[in-house]
Structure formats: structure tokens, C-alpha cells
Amino acid sequence: MTYLNTASVGPSPKEVLEKMVATWHLIERSPVAESYARGTERLDEIRQKIGGLLNCDKEDLVFTGCTSDAMNRLSFALSLQPGDHILSTDQEHDGGHNCWKFHARSHGVEVEDIPIGFDERDPRAIISRFAQAMRPKTRAISFSHVLYTNGLRMPAAGLCELARRRGVVSIVDGAQAVGNIAVDISRIGCDAYAAPGHKWLLGPKGTGFMYVSRTAAPGLELLTRLTDTKPQNDSTGLINHMGFQGLGAAIDYVNRIGIPALERHNLRLHAYAYDRIQSLPVEVLSPRDGSVATPLLAFKVADKFEIPKLIPALLAEENLVIKGLPKVGGLRLSCHLFNSEPDVDRAVAILKRRLT
Numbered sequence: 001m002t003y004l005n006t007a008s009v010g011p012s013p014k015e016v017l018e019k020m021v022a023t024w025h026l027i028e029r030s031p032v033a034e035s036y037a038r039g040t041e042r043l044d045e046i047r048q049k050i051g052g053l054l055n056c057d058k059e060d061l062v063f064t065g066c067t068s069d070a071m072n073r074l075s076f077a078l079s080l081q082p083g084d085h086i087l088s089t090d091q092e093h094d095g096g097h098n099c100w101k102f103h104a105r106s107h108g109v110e111v112e113d114i115p116i117g118f119d120e121r122d123p124r125a126i127i128s129r130f131a132q133a134m135r136p137k138t139r140a141i142s143f144s145h146v147l148y149t150n151g152l153r154m155p156a157a158g159l160c161e162l163a164r165r166r167g168v169v170s171i172v173d174g175a176q177a178v179g180n181i182a183v184d185i186s187r188i189g190c191d192a193y194a195a196p197g198h199k200w201l202l203g204p205k206g207t208g209f210m211y212v213s214r215t216a217a218p219g220l221e222l223l224t225r226l227t228d229t230k231p232q233n234d235s236t237g238l239i240n241h242m243g244f245q246g247l248g249a250a251i252d253y254v255n256r257i258g259i260p261a262l263e264r265h266n267l268r269l270h271a272y273a274y275d276r277i278q279s280l281p282v283e284v285l286s287p288r289d290g291s292v293a294t295p296l297l298a299f300k301v302a303d304k305f306e307i308p309k310l311i312p313a314l315l316a317e318e319n320l321v322i323k324g325l326p327k328v329g330g331l332r333l334s335c336h337l338f339n340s341e342p343d344v345d346r347a348v349a350i351l352k353r354r355l356t
């Protein structure tokens, strides 16, 4: 299989599966002691690993099922009132945006989506558009660190600084960032950051985590302090130990290579793929390189190609996995460590045959 869709779901290395299975055996030998008590202590070690990866305190991290789960919890913790205003973008994934639409439908909250064009390359222009759209009733800004569509790297630190100056909560959807690019929470300065284990970290499916600053808006910081000063203890509920121990193994795996080396590898393949797809009848939507580029590569195809039919056909008939972006009439490739130039060549050859 040619797998060029880590941005949707990353395949786990064998050692991740082995850690999950070993954890399951451990738990079933002594369910109570290994689920609570010793199990809770072991989860603390995983939060420590995530804290190391994101440069934040483990006491500000909570496990979640996925990014969307975190975004939902964060949106509810804000206790939004009718007339409150949320600023987001028109390039958000449903997983990070459905929660705001829900509050718009059910609580009279106003959600405004700042347009981000596919040709957008100037971080200052994005920040100034957010600044102009702020109102006295703006409660939060919510945006993706890396856009799931064309992979544009958003000016997260600048947007969070703007929010801080205006007394507005900043919530970052890091689904396409963690494990893909270096993420340093202390430099971003956000109030909250949500991420999955199952994309660029190559972790178990259905694992995620969120960071919440201790100085975040009242209510929000309680998400990490449900019972006392610890985010996770024996009374905050039994969670998926297999998944989170597997996530720890995935972080060890990624750390052995190192995020900078991993990013370099993925960006090199991104540029290689960018140059190869110039031979296709497509319109490229992603930056090739520079400070706003990431390894996601999106391109628009002619309207006559039905993307919801094309993607399953590529899997069934060509054993090729890429992402369809029906909302933008495009396709997306994303390369990770296990990919190399021949994977890109094969994908481009198949697409050339199918699209011309």
C-alpha cells in the first residue's frame, strides 16, 4: 500500500502495538490495582512525556479521546452566553469547529470565521484581520495551528498574544501540528491547546490530550482540576490505559528520531511531491517551502472528478491512500517517516493516469 495520509490517521509502529498489548495483559492480571493506583501513576509518566514534547507542565495536561473531544470540552467550559462572539477561521476542520456551531445554534453565540485564502502567505495580515474583527463581546479565538486543508502554518504565537492583550481566551487546535512540527506551548502562549495521538505522533487511535493554562479564563482551568490539584487521579474516571501507554511508546519512537529531523524528512518529500505534481492538471493550494509551509500538500482538481468516488477507487483499485477534500474540490498528500520518493512517484503516476 502507498500510504500518503498520515494527516488523517498515522499508522503505528510495531512497538506501539506491543506496548498496548503488554499493558492489556498487565491490567487483566490485576484489574483494580493496575487500573487505579499503579495504573494512575503510570499515566503520570505519559503526561510527563507529553509535557516534554510540548514544553509544558504535566500538571496542565489532561487525556482526551481525540482533538474534537478536547475542543468540545473547552467550548463548554467557557459558559458562553447569548451574544458572545467567537472568532475562528473558514479553514477549520469540523472536529475543531462543530463545537462553536453548536453553541451558535443552541445558545445564541455568534461565530465569525475569518477568511484565510489558499494564497495566504503573510502571517501579519492574518493577525491584523483577527484584530480588526475583535469586539467587546469577543470571548475566544479558536484556530488550527496548521490548517488541515493546505497545511498553512498559522501565526499561533501572534494570535495568542493579540488575544491576551484584548482579554480574550485563545484555543488552538493542534491536530495537524503535534508530531509534525515543533510545538512549544510556552512560546505560543495559548490558554488551551488540543491534539490527537493518532495522527503525526503515530499513536493509538482514539487517544488525545489537551493543555490548559493555569491562568486561563475562569472555568477553563477547572478542566485540569476537576477534583483537586491533580489533572488525573483515581476519582477522575478510568480511562484507556492501553491507548495511553501505547501513546507513550509512540512519543518515545518519535523522540528517538527527533521532531526537527522528522520535519526535515517530511518537508523534503513535500517539496519533492510539490515539484512532481506540476505535471498534473491541478491547481496547487499549499506553499512549497518557507516559514508557513508544512508537509501537507493540497491541490484542486477539475470539477468533473467526483472526489467522494475517487478516494475509495484509489484504495480499492490502486492500493493508494490519499485524502479527499470535497469542500475545496481537492486532494491532499501527507508524507511521514515511512514514506520515500518512490511513494510520491507512484502516487503521481496513478493520479496522472486518472486525472488526464
Ligand SMILES: Cc1ncc(COP(=O)(O)O)c(C=O)c1O
Binding pocket: 007, 008, 066, 067, 068, 069, 092, 093, 094, 095, 096, 144, 146, 147, 148, 173, 175, 176, 195, 196, 208
Ligand atoms: C485541524 C483538525 N482538527 C481536528 C481534527 C479531528 O481530529 P480528531 O480525530 O483528533 O478529533 C482533524 C482531523 O483531521 C484536523 O485536521
